[in-house]
Amino acid sequence: MTDDLHYHVNGDLEPASEATVSVDDRGFRYGDAAFETMRAYGGSIFRWDAHVERLERTCDALSLEHGLSENDLRARIDETLAANDLADAYVRLSITRGVQPGKLTPRPEVDPTVVIYVKPLPRGGLEGEPVWDEPAVVRSVDTRRIPKEAIPAGAKTHNYLNGILARIELARAADDDAKTDDDTADGARESNDGPIPDEAILCDLEGNVAEGATSNLFFVRDGTLLTPSTDCDVLAGITRETVLELAAEADVQTREARYDLADVLEADEVFLTNRTWELRPVATLDGIEIGGGPITDRLSRLYDERVETSCY
Structure with missing residues (x-):
């Protein structure tokens, strides 16, 4: 239960129910x-170095000079896991610019707010189980990915309104589908309920497929693993990077380029990646059945092996 957990807030471990930040904090x-x-497997943070590097790239993009060392941040994470007696867990590290006067222009001097949030997850690796129950039901949405000329696509910031709007659109579309009834001959009404979508797929302003609201997209055609290029408005996920590395090691041909939705709909296999889901096959996209397949299964197995050897 969340109430039993402890979070790490500005150097102190606090019960989750008492963990707070100031309403004047710029993150709020x-x-x-x-x-x-991140994910902790067996008490180890998988691909910690990659997470630190991306965190620093985000902070550079924000001109957020927090002054915290990698060792300091890792120590806070380890303390949080130990305090909650967690070896396998979801871990979220946030660094805000801290409390400053209510003006849009930030001050260069920063007293950062640092929060570590954790929750238990199943064991990963070869003996683990995925956090998802079924392959994902996915739907494309009209909400467009914010262009990197406006907000750097590679920056992982607290501003997640783009993904939130996509998920709201997804939920509304599902509600509309559930309310759509067909009139039968005798005047009775027949429900048209379908499975609730798990993820929204966003395109960029040019109509190229970009990514999910909280995931990266992969698909397979004619034995080649395809994924939208980071030259597009795509956040380069670390799970995405790991999958591409594993594919190269397994001699699976890969291609990063610009694709439209029709390319994905004609795929032999489709799956999504993020740190929590790892690799999740897509059952349907816009109602069209696709599913996983041999390459998805192979890469999932290789991912589990990488986790096992790295963390257990």
């Missing part, structure tokens, strides 16, 4: 903050 006021979502 403006989303002026960087974060990383």
Whole structure:
């Protein structure tokens, strides 16, 4: 239960029910903050170095000079896991610009707010189980990915309104589907309920497929693993990077380029990646059945092996 957990807030471990930040914090006021979502397997943070590097890239993009060392941040995470007696867990590290006067222009001097949030997850690796129950039901949405000319696509910030709007659109579309009834001959009404979508797929302003609201997209055609290029408005997920590395090691041909939705709909296999889901096959996209397949299964197995050897 969340009430039994402890979070790490500005150097102190606090019960989750008592963990707070100031209403004057810029992370609350403006989303002026960087974060990383990680997974602990067997007490180890998988690909910690990659997370630190991306966190620093985000902070550089925000000109957020927090002054915290990698060792300091890792010690806080380890303390939080130990305090909650967790070896396998979701871990979120947030660094905000801290409390400053209520003006949009930030001050260069920063007293950062640092929060570590954790929750238990199943064991990973070869003996683990995925956090998801079924392959994902996915739907494309009209909400467009914010262009990197506006907000750097590679920055993982607290400003997640783009993904939130996509998920709201997804939920509304599902509600509309559930309310759509067909009139039968005798005047009775027949429900048209379908499975509730798990994820929204966003395109960029040019109509190229970009990513999910909280995931990266992969698909397979004719034995080649395809994924939208980071030259597009795509956040380069660390799970995405790991999958591409594993594919190269397994001699699976890969291609990063610009694709439209029709390319994905014609795929032999489709799956999503993020740190929590790892690799999740897509059952349907916009109602069209696709599913996983041999390459998805192979990469999932290789991912589990990498986790096992790295962390257990």
